[in-house]
Amino acid sequence: MVTVNGEQISGSAEPRTLLTDFLRDELRLTGTHVGCEHGVCGACTVIIDGFATRSCLMFAVQADGSEIQTIEGLASAEGEMHPLQKLFAKHRALQCGFCTPGMLMTAIDLVQSSKKLSEEDIRIGMSAALCRCTGYEGIVNAVSEYAEQLQDEEASNVG
Amino acid sequence: MKPASFSYLLPKTVPEAVKMIAEHSGDARFIAGGQSLVPMMNFRLARPSVLIDLNRIPDLSYIKDRGDYIAVGAMTRERMIENSDIVRDMCPLVHDATLNIAHLPIRSRGTIGGSISNADPAAEYPATMLALDAFMVAKSERGEREIGAADFFDGVLSTSLEADEILTEVRIPKAPANSGSAFIEISRRQGDYALAGIAAQVTLDDDENIIGIQLAACGVGPGPVRLNQVEDGVRGTTLTAEILSNAKEAATAAVDPEGDVHATAAYRRKLTGVMTERALRKAVLRAVGKK
Numbered sequence: 001m002v003t004v005n006g007e008q009i010s011g012s013a014e015p016r017t018l019l020t021d022f023l024r025d026e027l028r029l030t031g032t033h034v035g036c037e038h039g040v041c042g043a044c045t046v047i048i049d050g051f052a053t054r055s056c057l058m059f060a061v062q063a064d065g066s067e068i069q070t071i072e073g074l075a076s077a078e079g080e081m082h083p084l085q086k087l088f089a090k091h092r093a094l095q096c097g098f099c100t101p102g103m104l105m106t107a108i109d110l111v112q113s114s115k116k117l118s119e120e121d122i123r124i125g126m127s128a129a130l131c132r133c134t135g136y137e138g139i140v141n142a143v144s145e146y147a148e149q150l151q152d153e154e155a156s157n158v159g
Numbered sequence: 160m161k162p163a164s165f166s167y168l169l170p171k172t173v174p175e176a177v178k179m180i181a182e183h184s185g186d187a188r189f190i191a192g193g194q195s196l197v198p199m200m201n202f203r204l205a206r207p208s209v210l211i212d213l214n215r216i217p218d219l220s221y222i223k224d225r226g227d228y229i230a231v232g233a234m235t236r237e238r239m240i241e242n243s244d245i246v247r248d249m250c251p252l253v254h255d256a257t258l259n260i261a262h263l264p265i266r267s268r269g270t271i272g273g274s275i276s277n278a279d280p281a282a283e284y285p286a287t288m289l290a291l292d293a294f295m296v297a298k299s300e301r302g303e304r305e306i307g308a309a310d311f312f313d314g315v316l317s318t319s320l321e322a323d324e325i326l327t328e329v330r331i332p333k334a335p336a337n338s339g340s341a342f343i344e345i346s347r348r349q350g351d352y353a354l355a356g357i358a359a360q361v362t363l364d365d366d367e368n369i370i371g372i373q374l375a376a377c378g379v380g381p382g383p384v385r386l387n388q389v390e391d392g393v394r395g396t397t398l399t400a401e402i403l404s405n406a407k408e409a410a411t412a413a414v415d416p417e418g419d420v421h422a423t424a425a426y427r428r429k430l431t432g433v434m435t436e437r438a439l440r441k442a443v444l445r446a447v448g449k450k
Contacts, residue, residue, distance in 0.1 A: 015167035015210065018201075037160065038198035039265060051238060051267035057197040058268065061167060062214060110263060127349040128262030 002063050004029065005073025013060040020044045022060035023070060031071035031101050035130075042129030045102040046070050052109035052128075071101035074108075084108060084146045093142040095133035102129045107143045117147045162200035168211045173218060173298060176211060177325055181300050183209045184322045190214070191234060191273030194265050219272070219327060222246060228294075231329045233272025238263075240271060249333045251445075252340035252360050256287040259342055262350040272326045275311075278318050278382060281352035283342065285312050286377035288329065289385050290358040296328040297321075305330070312382040335371060338362040339446025343438040344377070345430055347421055353378040354422045355430035357410075359438035361393075363446045368397055374435065379416035379427050386413050389435060398443045403436055410435035 001010045004027060011026050018037075023029045023046070035043035037056045044056040047069040074082035084104055087093070094100045103126070110125040111117065117125070122143050123136075131139065168187075170176040180187055187209035190196055199205035213219060219234035222243050229249055231240065240246050240257050247254040260266055260274070260283050274284040275295065288295070288308045295306045297320055306319055313319050320326060334340060344356025355378045362371030372393050374386040389409045396402045411432035418424035 014164070016162045016164050016200075018161065018197075021161070037201050039194060042262075042264065045264050048267075052264040053267045054194075054264050056201070057194055057265075059167075059193075059197075062193075062212065106264060109267075113263075124349055125263055128264050 001065065003067040005068070005070060015059060015061055017060045019046075019055040019058040019060045019063050019068075022063075023055060023068075026060075029070050029072050033098055033101055035098075035102075040130070041099070042102040042106055043099055045105045045129060047105050047109055050109075051113075052106050069105070071104060074104065083149060084111075084142065087142040087145050087149075088139075091138045091142040091145070093135065093138035095131075095135045099129055099131045099133075103131070103139055107139075107146065111143065111147045111150055114147075116151070117144075119144060122147065160201050160203060162197070163203055163206040165207055165210045168209060169215055170211060170213070171215055173216060173325065173327060176213060176216065177298055177300050177323065179209075179211050180325060181323045183211075187211055189276075189325060191276075192236065192269040193273075194261070194269040195273070195277050195279065213272075213325075224249065225330075228330045228332045231271050231331065233276075233326045233328060234270050235272075237266035237269045237271065237274075241266065250291070250331050251334060252287055252291060252342060252358055253331060255340060255342040256283040256358060259283050259344050259353070259356065265350075271329055275329060276318055276320060276326045278312055278316050279352070280315055280380060280382050281354075281356075281378040283344070283353070283356065283358075283377060286356065286375040286383035287342065287358045288331070289383045290360060290373045290375035291331055292373070293332065294330040295320075295326055296330065297324040298327050299324040303327075309385065314381045317382070334360060335362045337364070337446060337449065338371065339442045339444065339449060341438045341441035341445065343434050343441065345434060355379050355416075355427050355434050357431070357434040357438040359435070359442045361439065361442045361446055363443070366397075367443075367447060368395065369393055369443070370395070374410075374438075376410070376414060376431055376434070379414040379431050384414055386410055386435070388413050393439065398439060403439060406439060407432040407436040 023032050033043040035041035039054045039057045046055045106129045188207035189211050219232040221232040223230045293308050340360035344353035358375045360373045364370045372390045376384045414431045416427035
């Protein structure tokens with residue numbers, strides 16, 4: 001039993017089935033992409049129990065009982081895009097789009113788990129995901145603005 | 160590629176895990192965070208017939224202050240270590256080393272025990288534990304033993320753990336008062352394995368003489384390399400430009416790396432000197448800054 005994007009789902013997988021393949025082939029959540037299958041490219045990154053994780057370096061059985069968030073769960077049920085998705089559009093932070101799901105899931109954990117991020121911190125953090133179109137400027141700009149948005153929100157909550 | 164088939168065992172306790180490995184020794188492997196093992200399995204460079212998953216043993220995940228040392232459970236994830244105040248305050252070199260490990264999503268899952276028992280020569284934790292004279296606790300059905308880092312690392316991807324043993328805990332001596340430390344590495348891309356890296360901790364007396372020095376390198380030998388000769392040249396001195404330049408030279412001479420597609424042997428040797436110089440300077444600055 002796993003919770004995927006808020007929905008409880010049960011399924012069966014043989015031990016060697018990677019979580020990526022379970023998400024894509026069993027649950028038909030094909031937004032999570034398969035790139036290198038050895039943890040380098042970041043295309044398969046999902047958020048498990050709050051932490052960005054490579055779904056190609058985990059067996060599906062190991063996720064039993066976990067709460068998984070994939071790219072499909074970012075937009076609201078009504079189709080309203082997540083703030084970071086809007087910023088990716090605004091900053092033209094994608095070209096072919098293959099790396100984008102992993103970029104978004106990586107960035108959400110990076111920004112939400114850090115108090116303050118410099119541009120360098122963002123570049124280091126986002127180096128966990130590779131963009132073969134090399135469109136990093138837009139990605140860094142989008143993530144920077146997202147970090148600012150969250151900080152402003154936090155400041156106004158405190159204030 | 161996809162992994163070959165295996166049987167999957169899920170122990171809930173350490174005694175259960177050691178019983179399983181004793182029953183299947185030879186063709187079974189423990190899986191910790193899996194951030195090195197699963198890629199090897201995906202490439203089918205590793206095809207264990209039995210996989211014993213340690214991820215559901217809650218008793219192996221903790222960071223405890225035990226007076227002279229901190230105890231870290233083998234299944235403690237790197238994200239937990241990098242966020243730990245105990246580690247940052249009492250073993251700052253471990254905090255520094257952790258931030259150099261791969262990328263955030265890898266540290267979400269990777270564990271200290273996995274990194275240490277995998278013993279990749281380029282990994283950060285083995286060199287850090289060697290520099291800090293940490294102790295590894297191993298358990299089997301035969302009992303428990305404590306292994307010093309100098310006796311633990313045993314060549315490429317090899318340790319002195321026996322086939323039926325499991326690493327359960329790492330005991331890391333706390334940094335002395337008036338000490339400073341730094342972990343510095345260089346890699347082709349951010350987050351890649353180090354071409355060369357240095358773990359350094361220095362302890363100063365009131366006149367800023369270096370009375371304690373602990374140095375180890377990663378990425379430049381079959382395992383982590385303790386730089387004893389470099390330590391001897393620095394101990395008892397203040398870090399003048401001349402001492403620093405001698406240390407750099409001694410470090411270059413102390414290692415015998417192999418060349419590969421990422422860097423030649425000569426370049427790795429040169430980097431060992433440069434990383435030593437930078438790490439020493441930073442460690443001393445931090446020690447001075449604390450006073």
